[in-house]
Every structure is written in structure tokens, then in C-alpha cells.
Amino acid sequence: MAKLQPASTPALSDTDQGEMKAKRKTGVWLGQTVKRMRKSRYLLLLFLPCFLYYVLFKYVPMFGIVISFKNYNLYKGIWASDWVGFKYYVMFFKNHDFFILLRNTFLLGLYKLVFGFPAPIMLALLLNEVKNAVFKRFVQSVSYLPHFISNVVVASMVVMFLSPSGGLVNKIIEWLGFEPVNFMVKPGLFRSIYVASEIWQHFGWEAIIYLAALTAIDPMLYEAAEIDGATRWQKLKYVTLPGIAPAIVVIFILNVGKILEIGFEKVFLLYNPAVYETADIISTYVYRVGLMQGNFSYASAIDLFTGVVSLVFIWSTNYLSRKLGKTSLW
Amino acid sequence: MRRKVGPFTIVNTIILLMVVVVTLYPFIYMAAVSLSSSTYVLKGEVGLYPKGFTLDMYKLVLKDPRISQAYLNTIVYVTLGTAVALTVTSMGAYALSKREMFFSKGFTLLIIFTMFFSGGMIPTFLVVKSYGIMDTVWAMVLPGAVSTWNLLVMRTFFSAFPSELEESGRIDGLTELGIFFRIVFPLSKAVFATIGLFYAVGLWNNFMLPLLYLRDPDMFPLQVVLRNIVLAGQTNSAEATSVGADNMIVEESLKFATIMVSTVPILLVYPFLQKYFVKGVLIGAVKG
Numbered sequence: 370m371a372k373l374q375p376a377s378t379p380a381l382s383d384t385d386q387g388e389m390k391a392k393r394k395t396g397v398w399l400g401q402t403v404k405r406m407r408k409s410r411y412l413l414l415l416f417l418p419c420f421l422y423y424v425l426f427k428y429v430p431m432f433g434i435v436i437s438f439k440n441y442n443l444y445k446g447i448w449a450s451d452w453v454g455f456k457y458y459v460m461f462f463k464n465h466d467f468f469i470l471l472r473n474t475f476l477l478g479l480y481k482l483v484f485g486f487p488a489p490i491m492l493a494l495l496l497n498e499v500k501n502a503v504f505k506r507f508v509q510s511v512s513y514l515p516h517f518i519s520n521v522v523v524a525s526m527v528v529m530f531l532s533p534s535g536g537l538v539n540k541i542i543e544w545l546g547f548e549p550v551n552f553m554v555k556p557g558l559f560r561s562i563y564v565a566s567e568i569w570q571h572f573g574w575e576a577i578i579y580l581a582a583l584t585a586i587d588p589m590l591y592e593a594a595e596i597d598g599a600t601r602w603q604k605l606k607y608v609t610l611p612g613i614a615p616a617i618v619v620i621f622i623l624n625v626g627k628i629l630e631i632g633f634e635k636v637f638l639l640y641n642p643a644v645y646e647t648a649d650i651i652s653t654y655v656y657r658v659g660l661m662q663g664n665f666s667y668a669s670a671i672d673l674f675t676g677v678v679s680l681v682f683i684w685s686t687n688y689l690s691r692k693l694g695k696t697s698l699w
Numbered sequence: 700m701r702r703k704v705g706p707f708t709i710v711n712t713i714i715l716l717m718v719v720v721v722t723l724y725p726f727i728y729m730a731a732v733s734l735s736s737s738t739y740v741l742k743g744e745v746g747l748y749p750k751g752f753t754l755d756m757y758k759l760v761l762k763d764p765r766i767s768q769a770y771l772n773t774i775v776y777v778t779l780g781t782a783v784a785l786t787v788t789s790m791g792a793y794a795l796s797k798r799e800m801f802f803s804k805g806f807t808l809l810i811i812f813t814m815f816f817s818g819g820m821i822p823t824f825l826v827v828k829s830y831g832i833m834d835t836v837w838a839m840v841l842p843g844a845v846s847t848w849n850l851l852v853m854r855t856f857f858s859a860f861p862s863e864l865e866e867s868g869r870i871d872g873l874t875e876l877g878i879f880f881r882i883v884f885p886l887s888k889a890v891f892a893t894i895g896l897f898y899a900v901g902l903w904n905n906f907m908l909p910l911l912y913l914r915d916p917d918m919f920p921l922q923v924v925l926r927n928i929v930l931a932g933q934t935n936s937a938e939a940t941s942v943g944a945d946n947m948i949v950e951e952s953l954k955f956a957t958i959m960v961s962t963v964p965i966l967l968v969y970p971f972l973q974k975y976f977v978k979g980v981l982i983g984a985v986k987g
Contacts, residue, residue: 405801411875412793412800419791422845423810430818430826437822447825492718498711508715510973511722517969519904521922522962525929525954526725535951537728540743569721601707626815633820634906638930652820659821660911672819680816 437670450666457670466654474650477636478628480564486624488572490617493579494609498601509580512573524638527566528553554643563639563648578620579613586612622690626683629675651675726966733757733956737949756956766960768917769924773903776839776920780902784844785895791845792853793879796860814847824911838912839920843905849894856890857883893975903965921961929954 406413437457439450461467492512499505515523530537531552539549552558590608599607633652640648651671659668727747732740736751744750760766794800795807818826823842832838860883868878884891906922913919919927 402801409797409800409875412797415790415875415879416794416800416806418787419794419845419850420806422787422791422841423813425830426823426827426842426844427813427817428809430823431816433818433822433826436825441825446829447822495711495715498707499715500708504712504715508719510970511719513973514966514969515722517900517904517965518962519906519922519965521904521906521926521930522958525925525958526729528930529951529954530725532951535743537725573718573722637910638906638926655820660824665821665825668821669819669825672821676816676819683815 434669434673436666437673439666441665441669453666457667458674460667461671461674466649469646470649470651470654473647474629474631474652477560477563477650478631480560481567481631482624482628484564485568485572486621488568489575490579490613492572493576493583493613494605496576496580497583497609509573509576512576514573515570516574518570520632520634520638523566523570524635527562527639531562553639553641556644556647559640559644559648563636566639567635575620578616582613582616583609618690622683622686625686626679628682629679729955729959733952733959735952737952740949740952756952757960759953760956760960765916765919765924765928766921766957769919769921772918773920773922775836777899777902779836780840780843781895781899783840784846784898785891787844788846788850788894788898789853789884789891790879792850793857793883795850796854796857797875810847810850820911827912833912834915834918839902839905839908842908842912843901846898846901849897853890853894856887860887889975896975900965925957925961928957
């Protein structure tokens with residue numbers, strides 16, 4: 370019947386034909402869909418818990434962002450509270466903390482990128498030069514141990530070692546004949562302490578990716594370079610670095626994209642009111658304003674602002690790297 | 700032919716040894732101080748090894764009811780959480796690795812999108828609160844039940860699973876459920892162990908979930924109690940008096956002992972498990 374129809378009704382206008390085609394298509398599509406769903410019903414069943422997780426704990430909260438356009442009412446809940454439009458966004462942008470928070474978050478992320486990004490690459494390159502396999506494995510195993518230690522423990526260690534009364538670091542400072550320093554209450558030192566502890570905690574772990582990339586380099590290239598009389602430096606420059614460049618670029622894009630997503634836990638555990646002027650970042654501010662003071666709508670507005678800025682960040686770094694070079698995430 | 704030990708090798712070895720020292724020494728120092736008697740700690744004579752060896756601090760720490768309760772809570776959260784997370788993640792990853800599943804591309808995109816954008820702390824908190832799981836075990840288990848990274852690692856692993864084996868199961872009349880539980884699972888124990896360990900360590904170390912979703916002090920896991928004792932300085936003053944004047948409590952030793960007690964399980968399993976971790980990272984890195 371479907372074949373006959375166009376021939377038997379030649380008078381039909383183009384639009385009618387188009388409509389019918391579309392209808393037929395949807396019919397076929399629906400049938401096929403049901404068929405495919407039935408065919409993969411066991412797979413869908415396996416996927417169901419995972420799907421529910423993403424809906425309940427990722428996508429419902431994303432829609433929950435509407436609360437930032439509403440005045441959150443404890444009794445009415447997220448969906449029934451009254452609309453207030455952009456009130457809380459205006460409030461945030463007009464707040465004199467806005468600039469400080471943005472600056473603190475950005476600078477902390479930037480320093481972490483500038484100092485934390487090259488560290489694992491250097492470790493991997495140094496490890497790569499080690500000929501003794503046992504020593505190499507030992508250094509590697511030790512270096513990524515702190516990655517598995519909790520942020521609470523790392524922050525506790527930092528605070529205790531830097532303590533002005535009997536902390537290890539201050540003991541050394543006193544032994545060298547200087548005055549002890551109360552590190553944790555000096556706003557000028559917070560970023561250095563944070564970045565150093567991040568590097569200490571993660572650089573061994575992050576080196577794994579580069580080490581894997583290094584082992585993938587064809588040894589013949591090194592042999593050829595040696596025959597040509599290349600020095601150690603030249604081999605590094607012309608064989609090793611080009612070999613791991615794709616890994617470096619991908620991880621760099623990921624890190625630039627995450628510049629504003631500084632882990633909440635570490636900063637929250639390390640900071641104190643004395644260093645808020647440099648240490649308070651967007652997520653810790655959101656926690657204090659939202660959960661401790663109960664301004665849920667205002668805090669959600671800040672959440673959405675950060676989320677959108679992060680998204681723009683990662684998208685534009687990826688765009689730039691695709692324009693400039695050949696590597697990109699997608 | 701003996702290899703010449705050039706100046707570069709020497710410098711390189713020294714730098715790497717410094718990396719080892721910087722990483723390990725804090726732990727050695729904490730262990731040494733927490734195992735030393737307080738007279739030596741107060742004089743600042745403890746450096747590399749315990750002086751006047753004593754287990755007093757550990758006895759004190761373990762007697763603290765908050766810590767024993769927190770230990771128990773953490774073990775419950777880690778066990779249950781890992782079991783749930785591993786089940787949900789592995790089943791989901793297997794389904795996603797099958798291209799023929801209905802809407803599989805769409806599901807994958809939906810999942811990857813959550814890596815780049817999320818509802819944020821407060822909307823997530825309000826939503827989780829509205830589910831009524833605050834102050835229950837589920838608050839520690841469900842919000843972190845799937846880590847997208849682990850899911851993608853497992854999906855990559857399963858998509859490389861030899862299809863002949865699955866085919867043989869299908870011929871024997873198994874459905875996808877049967878194939879997954881009776882063929883794929885028994886043959887992928889290594890990847891289950893790896894991802895299970897990732898989840899277990901993540902749960903053991905988690906601080907944010909209990910901070911947000913647990914209010915009842917009896918429910919607190921180790922990390923929260925540890926933070927309260929060491930960083931917020933809530934030492935139990937009753938302890939200090941109970942020991943008597945001749946054995947003065949050094950706050951530092953007590954805190955280090957507390958840190959060690961909550962870290963030792965991780966340190967103990969670490970040497971055995973680290974090879975699995977590296978493997979896991981690399982599976983994920985090959986084609987993320």
C-alpha cells in the first residue's frame with residue numbers, strides 16, 4: 370500500500386507528500402525502536418541501576434539549579450518555591466566578595482597548573498633515565514603512595530608539621546637559627562602551602578601516564594639517534610619529548626579545563642578565617658553561605674555560575690588546541 | 700663492559716632519592732614520635748626511630764569511644780559502598796560496552812556530559828536531602844555509587860572481552876544477564892578487584908559526603924572524627940588526666956597516633972595492591 374499511494378494520488382501537493390513520508394518514517398522508526406528495545410531488554414535491565422544513579426544524583430540536581438532563580442522555602446521544597454528571577458545572580462555579582470573569590474579560585478588553580486603540571490613530567494623523564502629496574506620501581510612505588518592518603522590526613526600532616534609550637538618544619542627553622550613562623554595564619558603563604566601539598570600528594574601518581582607513554586616510544590628511534598651521535602639532551606629533545614607530546618597536550622587541556630574546579634576538601638581542611646583573603650575560594654564560600662548559613666538559593670546561583678564558567682573554559686581550551694595543533698579531546 | 704657512571708646518573712639518583720625521602724620521611728617521623736615516650740618527644744630528640752618505645756598513645760587512641768565507633772562505621776560504609784558501587788558500575792559498564800544496546804550512544808553521551816557539568820554542591824545537597832537518606836548509611840553509599848571514570852575504565856575493558864566466549868554462552872541459551880554473571884564476571888576478576896579497590900580507598904578517604912550528609916556524631920566515619928580531633932582540636936581532656944601526672948600526654952604524639960591509626964590500613968594494603976592500581980589507570984588511559 371505504501372508503494373501505491375503516491376502513484377494513485379498524483380494530485381497531492383509536495384507538502385502533503387512530505388507529511389506522509391514523515392508519518393511513515395515515524396511509524397517505521399517507532400516499530401524499529403520497540404524492536405531494538407525488546408532485543409536489548411536484558412542489557413537495558415543491567416544498565417538500569419546505573420541509569421537511575423545518573424538521573425537521581427546527576428541530572429535531577431542539574432535541574433535542581435532552578436532553585437537559584439527561586440526563593441528557597443524549606444517547606445515548599447525545590448520545585449514549589451517562588452520565582453525571583455536573577456535576584457541572587459545580581460546579588461552575587463554586586464557582592465564585594467565576588468571579585469576576591471574569583472581571583473582566589475583562579476590564582477590557586479593557575480599556580481597549581483603552573484607548578485603542578487610540569488612536576489610529574491619531570492619525574493617521569495628522570496625515572497626514564499634510570500637504568501636499574503629495581504631502583505626505578507622502588508622510587509615509583511614510593512612516589513605515588515601519598516595519592517592514596519586521604520585529604521584529611523594530608524591536611525593534618527601539613528598543619529602539624531608547620532605548627533609554630535614544635536612542628537617539624539619550625540624545629541628545623543629554629544635549629545638553623547631563625548625565628549619560628551606561624552605558617553597557617555599568613556595569607557601570603559597559603560597558596561604556596563596548598564600547591565606544594567598538592568604536588569607532594571599527586572605528582573607520583575600523575576607521572577604514571579607519562580611513564581606509560583614513554584614505554585610506548587620505539588627503542589629503534591633511540592638507537593638511530595645514538596648512531597647519529599645524539600647527546601642525551603638531543604635525544605630528549607628530538608625523540609622523548611615528541612614521543613610523549615600527545616599525552617602532555619591531552620592532560621594539559623584537561624587540567625586547564627579544571628582550573629576552576631579546585632578540590633573543595635583540601636582547601637576547606639587547610640584554611641582558617643585568618644587566611645580567608647587568599648584562601649577562600651568559590652566552593653568553600655558556597656559551603657559556608659549555603660550549608661552553614663542556609664542561603665541555599667544564593668549559593669546555588671554561585672554554583673551555576675561556576676559550572677558555566679568551567680564549561681566555557683574546558684570548551685575553549687579544547688577549541689584552541691584543535692586550532693593550534695592536531696590533538697584535542699573531542 | 701661496565702657502564703660508566705656519569706655525573707648525570709649521580710645527580711639523577713640523588714634527585715630521585717630526595718623524592719623518596721620527602722615522600723616517606725613524614726610517615727616515618729609520625730610513626731617514630733607516636734611510638735616514643737613523651738620525655739624524648741618534649742626534648743625534641745625523636746627523628747628517625749622511636750626513643751623509649753611505648754604503645755601508650757595507641758592504647759589511648761583505641762580506648763577513645765569516638766574512634767572505635769568511627770572505625771566500625773567506616774568499615775561498614777566501605778564494605779557496603781564498595782559492594783553497591785561495584786555491582787552498579789560493572790553492570791552498567793557491561794551494558795554500555797555493547798553497541799547493540801538500545802540508545803547506547805545516547806546513554807554514553809549523557810554520562811560523559813556529567814564529567815563537564817554538574818548541578819553543583821547545593822542543588823545536589825538539596826536533592827539528596829529530599830530523598831530522605833540524610834543520616835543513614837545510604838548517604839555514604841548512594842551519592843558516590845558510580846564514578847564516571849571507573850565506569851569508562853570498565854567499559855573499555857569489557858569491550859575488549861573476547862566475543863567468542865559470549866557467543867558460546869548465547870548458543871547454550873544464556874541471556875545477556877546469564878552471560879554477564881556466569882561468563883564475563885568469573886573471567887574478569889582482575890578488573891573487578893582493581894575497580895573495587897579504587898572504590899574502597901575512595902570511600903575510606905571520603906570526607907565530603909559525611910560532611911554534607913551526616914549530622915549524627917554516632918554516624919561519623921573515621922575521616923570526620925580525625926578532622927575533629929586533629930584539625931579542630933577536640934582532644935578529649937578526660938584522657939589526659941586519666942594517665943596521671945608522671946606520664947604527661949604530649950598532644951603531638953597523640954595526634955600522630957590518631958593519624959597513624961586511621962592511615963595504617965591503607966599503608967598496609969598499599970604494597971600488595973599498587974600494581975592493580977597502575978593497571979587500572981592504564982586500562983583507562985589507552986582509550987578513555
